[in-house]
Amino acid sequence: MEPRVARVVTQLRRGTLEYCVLAVLRHEQRYAFDLVQDLGRTGLVTSEGTIYPLLSRLRRDGLVESTWEESPSGPPRRYYQLTADGRAALTAFVQEWTTFRSSVDAVLPDLEDRG
Template identity: 55%
Template sequence: MVPGDSAILSHLRRGALEYCVLAMLQDGRLYGLDIARRLTRDGVLMSSEGTLYPLLARLRKAGLVETTWQESSSGPPRRYYDLTDQGAAALAAFERTWIPFRTAVDAALSEGGRP
């Protein structure tokens, strides 16, 4: 990465990461570690698990996700996260906004300042 890339990536993550988490929960509940593994897979969406759990707590407080505990055969009980109706509505609103925003950014980058 070029100096400054990490700052740009940090800003982009801050705006989109919570919606990525909500999108992952569309198909059903997930264990926090499963979410972390998916988000850190390529190092772009999230670089470490340390930022995930505060984010999940904020989403829970905002009513966008709900949690349940489930016994685990391989250790302590696990906390699972589910998308709420309010979370699904927030994700739908983000998608309606994201697609034209992404298209406009892509167009601006491809035009490169040409009038």
């Protein structure tokens, strides 16, 4: 990948990752390692080192809350779930993202046609 494009892709990931985390949490609480695996399959996250600071920030911002639960195979685990503010933030992002994506999609085919 061309270096300039790689930088843009990195910035897009950084700008949208927190909302992707909120989206994964929209139906059920999740353990952080499960989030890493799910988001890793899509290519959005490559390590736990990316998720844990993000989850801490989302918790401080009141968008997620966490609870400790016993694990059958080791120490207790922290599970994360959306708060009402997290749901509202996700809903607002989806509306903005849809508009933004449509705008970009409307322009990109024109660039391809000019070849």
